Structures are given as C-alpha cells and as structure tokens.
Amino acid sequence: MDIRAAAEMIGKREFxxxxxxxxxxMPADIAELLTELYRSEENFGEKDLSLLFRILPKDTAADVFTFLDTDLQKVLINAFSESELREVLDDLFLDDTVDIIEEMPANVVSRILKAADPQKRRQINELLNYPEDSAGSIMTTEFVYFKDDDTVSECMARIRSVGLVKETVYTCYVTRRRRLVGTISLLDLLVADKTEQVGSIMDTSFVSVHVHDDQEDVSRLAARHDLAAVPVVDDExxxxxxxxxxxxxxxxxxxxxxxxxxxxxxxPQEDSYFETSVWSHVKSRxxxxxxxxxxxxxxxxxxxxxxxxxxxxxxxxxxxxxxxDTGGNCGSQSAAMVIQGMALDEIVTGDFFKVIKKELAISLICAAILAAVNFTRIMLFYHNIMIATVVSLTLICTVVLSKLIGASLPMLAKRLKQDPAVxxxxxxxxxxxxxxTLIYFTIATRLLRL
Amino acid sequence: MDIRAAAEMIGKREFxxxxxxxxxxMPADIAELLTELYRSEENFGEKDLSLLFRILPKDTAADVFTFLDTDLQKVLINAFSESELREVLDDLFLDDTVDIIEEMPANVVSRILKAADPQKRRQINELLNYPEDSAGSIMTTEFVYFKDDDTVSECMARIRSVGLVKETVYTCYVTRRRRLVGTISLLDLLVADKTEQVGSIMDTSFVSVHVHDDQEDVSRLAARHDLAAVPVVDDExxxxxxxxxxxxxxxxxxxxxxxxxxxxxxxPQEDSYFETSVWSHVKSRxxxxxxxxxxxxxxxxxxxxxxxxxxxxxxxxxxxxxxxDTGGNCGSQSAAMVIQGMALDEIVTGDFFKVIKKELAISLICAAILAAVNFTRIMLFYHNIMIATVVSLTLICTVVLSKLIGASLPMLAKRLKQDPAVxxxxxxxxxxxxxxTLIYFTIATRLLRL
Known part of the structure; x- marks a missing residue:
C-alpha cells in the first residue's frame, strides 16, 4: 500500500x-508510511496518525514505534493516553525504550518513566547511565539464562513461559554462582535428553564483552564470530x-x-542530515x-x-x-587502502615496513607511467624539453613521497590510538x-638556472 | 592460547x-592461530597443521575451515585423504562450500566435487552459476520449510530430525503449492497448540528477495527490517x-x-592488501x-x-x-554528508532542492567566517588591502560553489544509477x-586593473 492509497482510505474512513x-x-514499511503521511502536504495531524497507530495489531505497534523518527514518536506519545502509552512500552524491548528516551525532551521522559513499572524503571535508569557508544548503552537486559544444574526440561519450560517477552531465546546463557560459564542454543536443548543437566551439554567456548567496551569492538567481534547475540558481563x-x-x-x-x-x-553528528540544523552543520565543518x-x-x-x-x-x-593534485590523489589512494586493510584486520600496526615496502614498489611504477605520459604531453603542447624534464622529475618525487606519507599517516594514527580515518x-x-611545491621550485631553480 | 604456547606444545608433541x-x-580464533603458525618463521609444514586440524572436535573443524585464508585451505585440502575431505565437506554449509570453491584452482575444485555426494554436487553447481554479488551467490539452500497444512507437531518433528544440518531453524518458511506464503519462528511453534495447522498461525507479513537481486540491496533490507534470515525466491x-x-x-x-x-x-579489489600483487595494485590505481x-x-x-x-x-x-584546497575541502565535506545520508536512507534523490537549499545556507555562513579570518591574516602579513579583498571575494565564491557541486555530484551519480562514492x-x-582558479584571476584582473 502506498501513501496515496492510505491517504484515500483515511479520508474515506475505511479503517x-x-x-x-x-x-x-512489515513494521519498518508501516513506519515509513506513517512518516510520509506526517510529512505530506495534506498534513495529517496527530489525531489521524494516532488513529492509524491504534488499529495496528498490538504486537506490531511497538515494533513500528521503534522504526519512527524522534519527531513522530513525540507527536504520538503526546496523543497517547496513559494506558495506551503503558501498552506500547510493555511491548518494547528495553534497549529500544532507552534509545527512544535518549532523544526525548525531559517532560516526555518523565511521562515514559511514570508509565513504566518500578522494575522496568530501575532497569531503564541503569541502562541510561552507561557511557555513550559503550556495550552497556546498546545492550538489552532481556535475555534467558539458566543455572548449570537446571535440567533440559526445566530450561524448556522456562523458555516457553518467558520466551515471547525476551529479545532472543535462540541462544541462552548458563551461569554458575551468577558467573557466565557457557551458552546453549534452543536447538541443542530441543534435541537433548530431557533429564540432562544443562551444564553438561552447554558450549564452553564462547565470547563475551564488558559493559564498558566500545560498541564498534562489539560489532567487529559479532561479525568475526558470526554471532546472533553477544553476552555482556560486568567486572565480576x-x-x-x-x-x-x-x-x-x-x-x-x-x-x-x-x-x-x-x-x-x-x-560526526548524532542526528540525520535534515534533522541537524544549519548551525550544527556549520559547527561540525x-x-x-x-x-x-x-x-x-x-x-x-x-x-x-x-x-x-x-x-x-x-x-x-x-x-x-x-x-x-596528483600528489594528493596518490596519497589518498594509499591512505584509503591502508584504512580499508586495517578495518578488515588485514593490516596491523606491526606491518608498517611491509606496507612501506609494497607502497614503494607500487609508487615507483605509478610514478614512471605518470611521468612518461606527462613528459610526452608537455613536449607536444609546449615543445620545451627543460620544463618537461623539471615537471616529470618533480612528479616522480611527489608520487613516491605522497604514497609513502599516505600509507604512513593512518598507521601512525592507529599507533597513537587515534582513528585512522581522521x-x-x-x-x-x-x-x-x-x-x-618545495620540490618543484627547487628542481626548477637548479635545472633552469633561475 | 597464543602462538608461542601452541608452537611449544606441537614441538613437545603434547597433543x-x-x-x-x-x-x-572460538573457531575464528583457532583459524587465526593456524594462520599465524603457517606464516611463522619456524615454518610449520602441512603435516603439523593438518595434524592440529585433525585433533579438533568434528563439528568445530568445519567451522574453523571456513575462517581460514584461501592459501591455508589449499594446503590442508592437499594434505587431506579422500575420507577426511568428505568429512569436512559434510559439515560445511553449502554457501561456505561454494565460497571456498570459488577461490580454488581447477584441480582442487574437481577433488571437492568428487568428494561431495551427487545431490550436494548438483546444488553446488547451481549456486556457482548465479552472477557474482547476487543474492543467489551468497544464499544457502539449507533451510527448513513446511506445507501450510502441516500441523505444529509435524513441524517440530521435522525440525528435530533435520535441524542440526540446516543453517538456521529459528525462522522456518511456509509454502503452498511450492510458493512462499509465510514465515514461522521456532518460538511460535514451541508455544503453539500441537494440533494447529502451521498455515493458520504463520506470519504473512514478510519480505523476500529475488535470486538475482544485488547483495548490497539484500543487506540493506535485512538491516532495515532486523532480519536474522532473508528468504530468496525465484521468478515463480x-x-x-x-x-x-x-x-x-x-x-x-x-x-x-x-x-x-x-x-x-x-x-575495488577482490583480495586482501598483502595478497594482491604490486602489479594489481598499480592497475587498480x-x-x-x-x-x-x-x-x-x-x-x-x-x-x-x-x-x-x-x-x-x-x-x-x-x-x-x-x-x-579550501574549495576541495568544502566540496568533499558536502559530498561526504550527502553520501552518508543516502547510505542511511535519510536523503533520497527527490530531496535534491532541499539539500541544495540547506547547503547554500551552510556554505554562506562558512564562507563568511573563512573570508573574515583570511582577510585579517592577509592584512596582518602583507598589509595589502586589494589582495586581501580579491582573495576573500574569491574564497566566498569558491566555498559556496564547491559546497553546491559537492552536494550535487553524488545525487547526480545516484540518479544516473552510478555509485555515489565514485x-x-x-x-x-x-x-x-x-x-x-578561473574566478580568482577574473576577480584579480578586474579589481587590480591588470
């Protein structure tokens, strides 16, 4: 259904x-439709939009809500009654609730916190305290865990009873005296003997991250090990x-x-291009x-x-x-290759001299080709062998130097714990x-005897 | 365990x-350890490495294999007996097998295909025929599907029997006369009434991709809808x-x-930085x-x-x-913002004039600040008001123009179905x-009456 069809049905009250x-x-597509209606010329107000939101199946509504822009979320929250707000919040996962709260003005935040039950409020406040971009700030506290002496049938009963309100039950966590000691997949539980203790069939090779780890490290770890979920642990x-x-x-x-x-x-900016004001754009540039x-x-x-x-x-x-320009281009090519290589873990800082050696070889060949083309071009257009020589010699030095500098800078940045892309x-x-420029005029002064 | 500890244990035969x-x-870490041993000075040969590989638990071995470099995979395949090769292949998912085959020389490919059973061989050949970077080329054919009149208990029995050899059973697919009509999660099956038909409890709002869709579109769709698996369908x-x-x-x-x-x-290059030869690097630059x-x-x-x-x-x-330089920098800032916005779906090509309007405002403010600083600097160093005026005027024009061009080029590229980043x-x-340069000398000629 596109926006025109939806607008027509709203107009005709065909709910x-x-x-x-x-x-x-799909929820993301419904969210986009709502956003388009909200932004359209016909100006569907909060009344129409919250009406549309109310006819969504209950379990879809919360999903749709997470996909909406902050602006539209604000509009809807304002239109909700207390009980409606509570209903949506109940169906939201904790990490999504926290994401929404972080973008809201204080009065909306206090309404949300009031609508949540005390336990949920406590968890929200905890999650809000983790530093920005840390594992703690993007994790959810809704996961399923067992003690290592629970039996498989006890575990399955637990999943059946709490499963639908947990973000994922497909990997569950096994603890001993509250410490994380292993993981077990729902599939393994399903095919295991019902009387077995989960501690004896769990997987003990697993990775975890600390609440204060950087979110980028978490995502690399998940991608490296093909993980559907990464457990987050505290100091203990x-x-x-x-x-x-x-x-x-x-x-x-x-x-x-x-x-x-x-x-x-x-x-870097937090908000989307259009949501960011002109002044903030100026400040970041x-x-x-x-x-x-x-x-x-x-x-x-x-x-x-x-x-x-x-x-x-x-x-x-x-x-x-x-x-x-050619110097700049050569340099940014090498920089891009090294940044890319480091992002994919193909190049580590210990590879410095290996990279320099390779770039030296590459730059010498590139320099020779560029200088030859350039020499020919100058001879054809200007018939001046001295100028052609000066320019081509400078080009060779520039290409080699800039490739070496371009390759070194990102590795140097990494060593200094800075972001290579900067x-x-x-x-x-x-x-x-x-x-x-310095090389050019120095060579020119010498060769042209200026 | 680090490489030194592992090398010592191999040396002492403490298997x-x-x-x-x-x-x-974790499998990825074992793969890294093997690679480090393979590349180390002490030169562990294929004998040591294949020995190490053989002592891995059977279900881990195939996982580790998928994480290895092509070079090391070749070494191991050559060291394997026919039955060992068959064992590893049996435990590999089909899409991983195809990834490996694509990088191997013809003689290794024919060994792999010979070791596979006829059904698997047929499936491998089919997957190999999909165009590079298409959905078909990265999909696996190992998924679980039901007919819409299967009961929940029939479905669960099926999952229990085939689950462990399928890549994921957490989302299963429901078909009617072989057409995809819905999806059902393992959790929903688990909590549903055993006698219910799966067609009546399945989720009918789902997305699918066509075998020939681009892999980048598939990944955007999965990220947009938070999908653990995306079904791939054919023309029918x-x-x-x-x-x-x-x-x-x-x-x-x-x-x-x-x-x-x-x-x-x-x-773009296929191989990693170090695996790519100097000549290939030169060619790509x-x-x-x-x-x-x-x-x-x-x-x-x-x-x-x-x-x-x-x-x-x-x-x-x-x-x-x-x-x-300042012009170039202004332009690449705007280009980066627009490329980023389009990558995150915040900016679409229809937003052209909105973007231009915003960039115009931003560039006017930036231009004013830069021109003021520059004017002051030239007056301080050169005490030449005419030069300061010429340079500052040029700066204003350049900043505004380059921001507008920088923002337009990526959107133009997108419209022409080219990659914005190019x-x-x-x-x-x-x-x-x-x-x-043109603006600079034109203004200079007029104002300085040259």
Whole structure:
C-alpha cells in the first residue's frame, strides 16, 4: 500500500480495509508510511496518525514505534493516553525504550518513566547511565539464562513461559554462582535428553564483552564470530545483558557512515542530515576548514620564496595544480587502502615496513607511467624539453613521497590510538601540497638556472 | 592460547593438552592461530597443521575451515585423504562450500566435487552459476520449510530430525503449492497448540528477495527490517534459499571497505592488501590517477591564460593553493554528508532542492567566517588591502560553489544509477580547482586593473 492509497482510505474512513492492508506490511514499511503521511502536504495531524497507530495489531505497534523518527514518536506519545502509552512500552524491548528516551525532551521522559513499572524503571535508569557508544548503552537486559544444574526440561519450560517477552531465546546463557560459564542454543536443548543437566551439554567456548567496551569492538567481534547475540558481563563476569545482531547491524551502518564523514573532514553528528540544523552543520565543518585553510598557507609561503623564479618563468605556475593534485590523489589512494586493510584486520600496526615496502614498489611504477605520459604531453603542447624534464622529475618525487606519507599517516594514527580515518585526504593534501611545491621550485631553480 | 604456547606444545608433541586448550577457543580464533603458525618463521609444514586440524572436535573443524585464508585451505585440502575431505565437506554449509570453491584452482575444485555426494554436487553447481554479488551467490539452500497444512507437531518433528544440518531453524518458511506464503519462528511453534495447522498461525507479513537481486540491496533490507534470515525466491515466487545474518554482516563490512576505496579513487579489489600483487595494485590505481592528472591540466590551461597577470603580481600565486584546497575541502565535506545520508536512507534523490537549499545556507555562513579570518591574516602579513579583498571575494565564491557541486555530484551519480562514492573527493577537487582558479584571476584582473 502506498501513501496515496492510505491517504484515500483515511479520508474515506475505511479503517477495516486499512487494517487488513496494514497486516500484510512489515513494521519498518508501516513506519515509513506513517512518516510520509506526517510529512505530506495534506498534513495529517496527530489525531489521524494516532488513529492509524491504534488499529495496528498490538504486537506490531511497538515494533513500528521503534522504526519512527524522534519527531513522530513525540507527536504520538503526546496523543497517547496513559494506558495506551503503558501498552506500547510493555511491548518494547528495553534497549529500544532507552534509545527512544535518549532523544526525548525531559517532560516526555518523565511521562515514559511514570508509565513504566518500578522494575522496568530501575532497569531503564541503569541502562541510561552507561557511557555513550559503550556495550552497556546498546545492550538489552532481556535475555534467558539458566543455572548449570537446571535440567533440559526445566530450561524448556522456562523458555516457553518467558520466551515471547525476551529479545532472543535462540541462544541462552548458563551461569554458575551468577558467573557466565557457557551458552546453549534452543536447538541443542530441543534435541537433548530431557533429564540432562544443562551444564553438561552447554558450549564452553564462547565470547563475551564488558559493559564498558566500545560498541564498534562489539560489532567487529559479532561479525568475526558470526554471532546472533553477544553476552555482556560486568567486572565480576556476571552476565548483565546481551547485544543482538540487529543492533550490531545498526552499529556497522553507523560506523561506516561515520568513516565516510571523517574521510570528508566532517565531525560526526548524532542526528540525520535534515534533522541537524544549519548551525550544527556549520559547527561540525568549520573547525577542519579553518585548520586546513591556515595550514594550506604554508604552501603559499613556499611559493612566496620563489617569487623571482615565477616572475621569470610564469609558465611554471601552470603545472602547479596538476602536481599538487596528483600528489594528493596518490596519497589518498594509499591512505584509503591502508584504512580499508586495517578495518578488515588485514593490516596491523606491526606491518608498517611491509606496507612501506609494497607502497614503494607500487609508487615507483605509478610514478614512471605518470611521468612518461606527462613528459610526452608537455613536449607536444609546449615543445620545451627543460620544463618537461623539471615537471616529470618533480612528479616522480611527489608520487613516491605522497604514497609513502599516505600509507604512513593512518598507521601512525592507529599507533597513537587515534582513528585512522581522521588522518584523511584533506590533511594529507595539505602536507603533500607544500612538499611537492618545495620540490618543484627547487628542481626548477637548479635545472633552469633561475 | 597464543602462538608461542601452541608452537611449544606441537614441538613437545603434547597433543592431549593442545586438544583441551583448543576446545575452549572460538573457531575464528583457532583459524587465526593456524594462520599465524603457517606464516611463522619456524615454518610449520602441512603435516603439523593438518595434524592440529585433525585433533579438533568434528563439528568445530568445519567451522574453523571456513575462517581460514584461501592459501591455508589449499594446503590442508592437499594434505587431506579422500575420507577426511568428505568429512569436512559434510559439515560445511553449502554457501561456505561454494565460497571456498570459488577461490580454488581447477584441480582442487574437481577433488571437492568428487568428494561431495551427487545431490550436494548438483546444488553446488547451481549456486556457482548465479552472477557474482547476487543474492543467489551468497544464499544457502539449507533451510527448513513446511506445507501450510502441516500441523505444529509435524513441524517440530521435522525440525528435530533435520535441524542440526540446516543453517538456521529459528525462522522456518511456509509454502503452498511450492510458493512462499509465510514465515514461522521456532518460538511460535514451541508455544503453539500441537494440533494447529502451521498455515493458520504463520506470519504473512514478510519480505523476500529475488535470486538475482544485488547483495548490497539484500543487506540493506535485512538491516532495515532486523532480519536474522532473508528468504530468496525465484521468478515463480518459489523459495530456493536463505541468506543469514552472518553473511549480511560480511556484505556490510565489504561494502563499507569498498566505499572507502572508492572515495580514495581506487578501483575495488577482490583480495586482501598483502595478497594482491604490486602489479594489481598499480592497475587498480593508475586509471584514476591518469584521468585526474590529465583533467588537472585544465587548471593549468586557465593559469596559462593569465600569465601576464602572474608576471605582474607574482604574489597572486601564493594564495592559489589555499583557495583550491579550501574549495576541495568544502566540496568533499558536502559530498561526504550527502553520501552518508543516502547510505542511511535519510536523503533520497527527490530531496535534491532541499539539500541544495540547506547547503547554500551552510556554505554562506562558512564562507563568511573563512573570508573574515583570511582577510585579517592577509592584512596582518602583507598589509595589502586589494589582495586581501580579491582573495576573500574569491574564497566566498569558491566555498559556496564547491559546497553546491559537492552536494550535487553524488545525487547526480545516484540518479544516473552510478555509485555515489565514485563521484569522490579527487574528481571533485579537479572541478573545483579549475573553477576557483578561473574566478580568482577574473576577480584579480578586474579589481587590480591588470
């Protein structure tokens, strides 16, 4: 069902038909439909939207709610009665509730907390206290665990009774004196002897993360070991939560987007592009722009020193952009390859000299090809063998140097515990620009006897 | 257990102890240990490694095998007897088997196919025929499905009997006359009435992908709907396979690395950084370098036209790098934000004018700040109000123009069904360089009356 069909049914008050149509749709798609209706010209108000929300099957409604924008969530919460709000909250997983609360203004937060029962409120407050981007901040406390001397039939009974309100029951956790000692899959329980103790059939090779571990490390671990859920433990190795694959996928998508932003020299932002105000956009960009603008003047000072040479042979200036651009491109290629390699765990910081050796070989071949093409081009257009020689020699030095610098910077950043992607193309091009300009005019002064 | 401890135990032939230690380790970590031993100075040969592999618990061995590098997989396959090879293959999921086969030389492939039973061989051959990066190429054919008139107890019996050899049983598929009509989770089966028909309790709101859909679309769909497995159907809507969350995570990691490479103007590569030869590295980089070098000469031609002005005021050259760099940086910031927004589905191509409006506002503020700082700096260092005015005016035009171009290029690419990341920083900087140079000398000529 598209927005036009939905709008028409709302207009004609055909809610029974609408209900049937909605039943065939995925929660994320229903959320998108609601958002489109909310943003459309026809201006469906909170009354229409909350009406639409109310005809959703109860178990779908909470799911749909998690997929909505913060704006629309606010609108709906305001339209809900206390009992409706409680109903939605009851069906939400704890980690989703916390995600929603984090984005809400104080008055909405207090309404949500009041609607939750005391135990849930306590858990929400605990989760809210974990540092941003930590495992604790994205985990849910809704998981199933057994004691190691529980029997298989006791475990199955427990799953049947609590299963539907837990985020996943397909991997359960086994504890001994509250410590995490193993994992067991629902399938293993299903095929096991009913009288067996779970401690004797559990899987003892498992990984866990600490509540304060970084969410990016958690997502890498989950991807590395193909885990549907990662258990989270505290200092005493007691299991306090789990992080499920859907949150891992969200972290992966966010981190990948953040890397793109960093490579473009933009400070990371919390909200989506349109939700972020113009001023916040300016703030996240102007810092790098100023730093890079000021540092680019270094190249200016260098050219200043060679003013006499430029006045004598103004043609030299014509090749400056090509030289600095090619240097910058070579550098960012190497940087991208190293950043990519480190992200995929193919390159570790110990590989420094292996990488440098490889980049040296690659850069020499690239330099030779580029210099040959360039020499030919200058000879054809300008018939000036001296200029062609100066430019081609500079090109060779620039290509080799920038590839080595481009490959080194991300590894250096990693060693200094900085994000490799921050040592990005722009910073690189500033360094490469001044170096290549210096080399260019030095070679020109010597060879052209200026 | 680290490599040193393992090497010592192998040296002392303490295999019982080694076996106990290995039992506590995750398959991916065992694979890393094997790889480190294989690559270490002490040169553990195929004999030691295949010995180590043989003492692994049978169900772990196949898992470990999937995590190994192609090189080491080849070494082990060569060391295996026919029956050992068959044992490992029996425990591998079909999609993993196909991944391995795709990287092997012909003689190894024929050994693997011979070792597989006829039904498996047929399925492998089918999977091998799907186009690269299609849903069919990453799916597995090992899934559990029921007919819609099967009862819950029939379904549970089926899961118990075939569960352990299927990649996941936690979501099962319901068919009617071989068409996919619904899904049902193991948990729902577990809590349902045993005599109920599965067709009456199945979930009819589900998504599926076509065998020829792109793997990136599949991974986005799985992440969007938080799916642990995505069913794959053929033209007739018959279910032919499933793609599980672990493969989705792999695709996400690969695509994110590919985006970084593209933003760095490197053509994507199949193998890891060190496995790729110097020549292949050169080939994946030299194309863009040549294109960008040649196009950068456009800026050269523009400066050529202003040779007289440069000879008259050589100081003008000093500000060229700062102007072109700042333009490039502004452009790549906007490009990064738009690429990121499109990757997260926050920006669609229909938002073109909304984006342009927002970028215009952002760029005007950034331009004002940068121009003010720059004007002050030039006045302090050079005490030349005319030059300061020319440079600052150019800066304003450049910043605004490059932000608009930077935001437009990725959206244009998307509209032309190209990858937005390819319209990357390097291509952008070439365009911005020539534009800013042209603006600079035009303004300078007018204002300085050159």
């Amino acid at each position: 029974a038909l609408l209900k049937t149509e909605l039943r065939e749709m 190795n007691r299991i306090v939560g789990i992080i499920t694959f859907d949150d891992v996928m969200d972290v992966m998508a966010d981190e990948s987007a953040e890397d793109i932003a960093k490579m473009g020299a933009v400070a 102007i810092g790098w722009l100023l730093v890079l603008m000021i540092s680019a003047t270094l190249t200016g000072f260098i050219t200043n020193r060679f003013e006499a040479q430029i006045a004598a042979v103004p043609l030299l200036v014509a090749f400056m952009p090509m030289l600095t 040592m990005s193309a722009p910073l690189l091009s500033t360094v490469v620009d001044s170096l290549s | 019982a102890l080694l076996k106990t230690e290995l039992r506590e380790m 809507n018959r279910i032919v396979g499933i793609i599980t969350f672990d493969d989705v995570m792999d695709v996400m990691a690969d695509e994110s690395a590919e985006d970084i490479a593209k933003m760095g103007a490197v053509a 030299i194309g863009w370098l040549l294109v960008l070098m040649i196009s950068a000469t456009l800026t050269g031609f523009i400066t050529n036209r202003f040779e007289a002005q440069i000879a008259a005021v050589p100081l003008l050259v000093a500000f060229m790098p700062m102007l072109t 319209m990357s920083a390097p291509l952008l900087s070439t365009v911005v360089d020539s534009l800013s």
